[in-house]
Amino acid sequence: MGTVQHGDRDIQGWQGIALAVAACAAVTLLCLPLANLLAPANIVMLFLLTVLLVAVRLGLSAALVAAFLSVALFDFFFVPPRFSFEVSDGQYLVTFAVMLVVAVVTSTLAANLRRNALASALEARRARALYEMARELSGALTMAQVAEITRVFLRNVMNAEGDVLLHDTQAGFRSCAENAPPSLRIEPALALIAFERGEPVRCNPLAGSGSAALYLPLKAPMRMRGVIAVAPLENSAAELTDMQAQQERLGTMASLVAIAIERVHYVEVAQRSQVDIVSERLRSSILSALSHDLRTPLTALVGLADSLVEYRPPLAMPARETAMAIRDQSEYLAGLVTNLLDMARLHAGKVTLRKEWQPIDEVIGSSIKLLGRALAGHAVRVRRGGDLPLVEFDAVLIERVLCNLLENAAKYSPPDQDIGIEVALQDDCLAVSVVDRGPGFPGEAGDSIFEMFVRGEHESTRAGVGLGLAICRAIVEAHGGSIRAMNRPEGGGCVSFSLPLGTPPALDEEPTGLEEAS
């Protein structure tokens, strides 16, 4: 793309006028020796031709100068009495008048013609530049490339500095060029107005401040993508006016850029999800291989130790106790491995939830059943408010939360004390609390007990690595709920988690009174 803006216009002004004077002088010199051979009418024709040529080549002002000068030179050199401005024959006054009018009219017409030709040539070059830009944009693969193409176009074709600003709902505007033009100053408020209204915003910044004068919204088919900020290079009023005249073209440019940005955006999204899928698959295959490899020896260990315990005839008591200890420790180790693997799974990537609408009672009952021996004789009292709605959750994971909380409660409760589960509706969620009569949580622990590997103060002597609550939090948060721990005024700890209610599917009531059918 060459520089399109300038060029021929520079010949105008004093240079053009001097050339016009020189042309007239040349014609005079040419005609002087021929003055006796040529009829005055033909000399007039030669001068008119000169004016026409000047008009075509040098523009209106030079042509006007040439027109008046030609009349004066003709009068002075060729009209008798020669070498004076006096006119002996009154008829020459008509010649002068006609010559002047013809010269002025032709020069005006010719100059207009020339200006139009120049303008359409400029238009054609700009259109071509736009076309080339569109072609380059279609090959752009990154946002930075799009920004660079836009800047080159603005600089070369529009004689302006510009930058592409992408909008992000969280981060606001950011330049997508690798090295944004340092001279360009952007007013974020104006950019935001252009972005939100979807219309160009113009302002008249102080000359030489380098501030952007025009903000063009990038309206792509799917949504508004951002804004292009444009500042004229020489901050003159003429450039600004020109830019306003070019608004339509700039608008076209903006929509081309917007489409390119949207395309690049979707290419990036597609690539990212491709990468996500591949790494997710890798992760889950590693985790399941690990899980299998860790669980197989543990299963053998638990089973073999247990068959020693059950051995017929029974082993001597010390040997049997040893076998029981091996079995219990192996089971405990298996629990730890499960926790670690679950944590790895939950932290490794997006948790895939198998959510279904179901009553919370389902998992309360099953988690109590599942824990069985681990509850160590603590009875669990369930208190639930009357009519609870269905909630959408992943039963396996929420059961895991309840198991972990119940296991914790059992660990810290004094022997023979009940553990409580309380279910209640709270605003727009269902709150489930597990309460115990243990020592409660250390005052300042707060949320940190839900971090990985963090444990309460007075538990250094108890088994556990502090993963249970971290798993609970990861699961509850994946459901869009929250979890917190507190101490109850009457003593004991309470961990409470909430699940968002949502709108359960409408279930048709079964017609009643059909006893005879059953």
Place this chain on the structure above:
Amino acid sequence: MTTGRLTVLVVEDEKLIRRFLRSALEEEGCTVCEADGVGRGLTEAGACKPALVVLDLGLPDGDGVDFIHNFRAWSEAPILVLSARSNEQDKVRALDAGADDYLTKPFGVGELRARARALLRRHGRHGDAVDPVVEFGSVRVDLSQRSVLRNGEPVHLTPIEYRLLRVLLANSGKVMTQRHLLREVWGGDRVEHSPYLRVYVGHLRQKLEEDPTQPTYLLTETGVGYRFQPPVAALESS
């Protein structure tokens, strides 16, 4: 326990696990034959005609579910599946393919023996007339009379509730997947009905369990389905 020694086929690739499975099952009075993969398992199954198959789902030479499909084509013998805890989907696939029960690894010998005993007993009485009267807790259900009594008082069940209870009782001790129950009770396995299933199980618990939040007989197998757990006394007596 039953006449003659029953044969149990153990399909499991880990030798040490096979070893304690064998000793536990021999304690139960069974003859045990072993296989370490799907291929060998099918050959052994054809040779020893097992009365029960204990099957690990994660086998080196193939999917345990393929074994179930193949085996079910010619045998009705119960299948007990061994699987890791986090693989509920695998369990459901295995149960839908025709497995009867599952054990989550790691498991104790006592649990294994109890499950194996229950499966063998249920299968053994297959030919006999099924006792139409089932009692659990304070509830007495007479399937021939279509009557449900609790503490001697009749309990009103809707047709769907009754159908659901009947399916669960008829498969006493067996894990029923959601899909299976939906098909049996509602007809067609339309997943959008699964909230209905959960709600109706809830109704049954309200009407029949002592403590509906901590059921003893109508148990949830989380992520898999439901099971009617017959009372221990009934197991001992039969």
